[in-house]
Amino acid sequence: MFEKVLIANRGEVALRIHRACHEMGIKTVAVHSVADANAMHVKLADEAVCIGPAGAKESYLNKANIISAALMTGADAIHPGYGFLSENADFAEMVEAHNMVWIGPRPEMIRKMGDKVAARQLAKEAGLPLIPGSDGEIKNVLDAIQWGEVLGYPVIIKASAGGGGKGMRVVNSADEMEMAFTLAQNEARSSFENDGVYMEKYLSHPRHIEVQILADNFGHVIHLGERDCSLQRNHQKILEETPSPALNPEQRKKLGEMVVAAIKKIGYSNVGTVEFLYENGQFYFMEMNTRLQVEHPITEAVTSLDIVREQIRLSAGQTLDIKQEDIQFHGVAIECRINAEDPNTFVPCPGKIGQWHVPGGLAVRVDSGMYAGCDVPPNYDSLVAKLIVSGRTRNGALMRLKRALGEFVIEGISTTIPLHQEIIQNADFIDGAYDIHWLADFLKNRAG
């Protein structure tokens, strides 16, 4: 097992990884920007190295500085967390070239899955149903118009190298295609340095359902059930729950088995998530995330497994010692992403936190790197805390969530807590009757 792990991230996920490492007796090295010198992940780590100025490009995305920090401190592995360099195959290769272990899947797997067109092909070969879409990338407007006709409007143009809900454009008719295609290509080029785009049928009322998997280097693969991440704003997840209110046990079992079989065929190892859209009883593969995900704690809450601990073990070359039949799912878990944003306009709201009091009690977990008096820098993602609650039933979890949100005190900045409080009292939400478009309608009606 590793002796020292460098955590190439910040905020709550850096803490999450630090905690797993310390419970395993592994020392940690934090890296931080100048803006994060007083951050909690820096205070808790055994060692800390400043890797650059506030801007992410010069710090958390600065590959050379992170590698130097790891070599300087004698780390034997690097955990990238999520976001930043977590899906950067070049960086993973750099880590290995310096004789350190990359805590994640093999770089070539990251590269394959990071190209969404290639990922669709791999998924198809592995027997997963795809969203109807273009065969490969779309090269020009003519091609795009032809595919629009084949698939039928509306369609969505997506960046092959896309991520984080960026680089997607819905097209409602052939008239809009020329403009949309050009904008999508430009957006893809400027955001991902790759102007490849492809097209899918735009589904009108799907749910986003994803499956967490664990796989070792010896062909053992298990799934940890699904997460329903349909509550989204601008294609970004706001609240997640498990199990999905839309699935029955039989559908759940079939989905899990389908994913495990596909992962075995693909030969993927480490933790990962296979994302689907689900509409009219059908699952359609969307993409695979080759990293730890923000919403992993809800799965931990219902399985009692520590996913980061398993990830570290798998990366150290250990065998998966849990079998599918060992996995028992208990109750329901829900996560609210609490962002430093105005709850009405969603404008980011960085600043200095005044009072900070987190809820507690039975089955309540708060993952956050914040504390009273700390700064929320404007340079990074606006996530300040994840509130995860569980209950024996969905109703029980919702009652607990309402209670916990009411206890949360964050002064000095605006947060999305009031939005969550409204959502969870809505009748559709309480019935579990929502799809990926539901939140947009809810926000429109609320604005009046």
Ligand code: ADP
């Ligand atoms: P990213 O990697 O940027 O997160 P995804 O491909 O996972 O992109 O899509 C993110 C979200 O965009 C999905 O959860 C869904 O809400 C929406 N979306 C993507 N593809 C489609 C589609 N074909 N039809 C309808 N919605 C879609």
